[in-house]
Amino acid sequence: MNDTEVLLMVDDRPSSFTRYAARELADRLVLLRFAETRQDLSEDYLLETAHLPAFWVREGAAPAQEAQRYRQWAAGLPVPPTRFCNPSEPRQAAAQRFAALAGLPHLTEQQVTLVRDKAVMKERFRQLGLRTAEFARVRSGAEIGRFADRHGWPVVLKPVDSFACVDTYRLAGPGDLAGIDLGARRWMVEEHLGGTEWEVCAIVLGGEVLDAWPSAMPCRPLDIVDGAMNANISVGTGDGPAVDVRALVQRVITGMGIDHGYAHMEFFLIDGEVYAGEIGVRLAGCEIPANHGHAYGFDVFGATLAVYLGRRPELDYRERRCAGDLLLPLPGSGTIRRITSREELLGLPGVVDAVLKVGAGDRVAARRASHNASGYAHVVGGSVAEVETRMREVLDRFTIEVVPAREADAVPT
Structure with a gap:
């Protein structure tokens, strides 16, 4: 890591990336939190990250006022942040505006519009010569x-x-x-487009796409929110799309004037033709970035932090396989009565990691979103088909029982 730079990172929900940064950067990481997302940060997570300085943006306060208060606060740190990272999609506009007011590297207002307003985004895709729906x-x-x-x-x-x-x-x-x-x-x-939907992630430094990693989706996102298997599979083998994904992302990055960061793009292949879907300039959702680390055998989070710190990472790949994140179901709202253990999941073929976000006795609230889950398992294999088969075996073995809130409240204690 670049040991001369300190990074200010938006922290609006716990994630594998923020936890990694909290471990690896130690005294070179400062957290930026927004008061309106306080309910998304558990007490356990706040204790886990209590060793890091954190600045809270007050709800309803004027952005310029909060940025001035931040600058005064940061001046008291051993080394004030000089770099900025926002991994959050919903906080994109507020976070980048704050970074601009604080004098840190940031996306411009126009760039935020390009990566957040999907109609404007698709207009730019077409200006760049890409097909869209x-x-x-x-x-x-x-x-x-x-x-x-x-x-x-x-x-x-x-x-x-x-x-x-x-x-x-x-x-x-x-x-x-x-x-x-x-x-x-x-x-x-x-x-509504047919064909095959793909994803591609990339890291960018100095306007150059350093590399791009495609992902297959066994089921489309709109099918996922209606109950289909929720998974993404990083393709480190020859099973990927017949497209130069690095060149595809580079065209968009250049056309939007993006200098550095992590980009996540979705596209369709229809009769051999690419149709651009959407792009985000932030970490991909779910555990997609970690999939790339498992598929290529490298430190994907370290490489991502490097570009946000202004340093070119060494992309030293030690594996070539397929690896995916399978999000485990959360079938409804209420109280969890029982759930398959992490140890049982790790004993299944191809499962190299598993995280349960909830346990027996926890109250949960399901929502219609593609990241709705009780946890996840990382599954590896030699091909997309093998990974998908193993994922379905995990789902067949996974059990979660949720007692609806009214029934749980009615059970005598």
């Missing part, structure tokens, strides 16, 4: 209907700034609009 901004069911008259049902409806498929719907016809509040957010509609 047909799309339109919409404000009413009538506008959605007119779009579908031109491009056919089903269509995909989403907020322009959504993530993890939150409030994203596949509509088979006008009747599927029932219960969706189109006045609550800014919406767009897209044609």
Whole structure:
């Protein structure tokens, strides 16, 4: 690591990446937290990271005022941060604005719009010569209907700034609009694409894509939120898409003027043609970055931290296999009665790591999102097919029983 730089990192939820940084950077990491996300940081996690200085942005306070308060606070640190990292998609606009006001490296307001407003994003894709699904901004069911008259049902409806498929719907016809509040957010509609959906992650330094790692998705995100297997598989073998993924990401990074960081892109392959889906300039969701480390046998989090600290990492790959994160089901809200143990999961073929986020007796709240899970298992194999087969074996063996809240409350103690 670059031992002359201190990193300010947004910390709005516990993640493998932030935990890694907390261990590895020690006195070279400062956390930036937002008061409105306090409920997402457990007391155990706050104790785990208590050795790190943390600045809390107050809810409702003026950004310029908070940035000035931060600068005064940071001046009292042994070494104030000179670099910035935001791993969070929903905090992107607020975090980058804060970094700008604090005088740290940041995405510009235009770049934030390009990577957060999906309609603007797709317009830029087209300006860069990439195909996309047909799309339109919409404000009413009538506008959605007119779009579908031109491009056919089903269509995909989403907020322009959504993530993890939150409030994203596949509509088979006008009747599927029932219960969706189109006045609550800014919406767009897209044609539903066939073909194969892929993901690709990349790290960038000085505007150069240093490398890119493709991932297969056994099931599409919109199928996942409706109950399909929730998994991503990093393809370190020859099973990947017939596309120069590094060149693909480089075209977008150059076209958006991105200097450094971690990029995560989704695209479709239809009859050999690439259709750009979406891009985020932040860590990929779920445990996708860790998959790449398992697939290629290298320190993916260390390489990511390096580019945020302004240093070119050595990408020393020691493996070439497929490795995926299987998110374990969380079937409903209530109290967990029983759940398969980590030890049992680690005993299954191909499972090299497993994390349970909940245990017996915990109260849980499920939500319709692609990251909804009770935990995850990392599964490896020689091919995408072998990993997917092993993942389905894990799901067959995994058991979680959730007692709905009303039933749990009715049980005598």
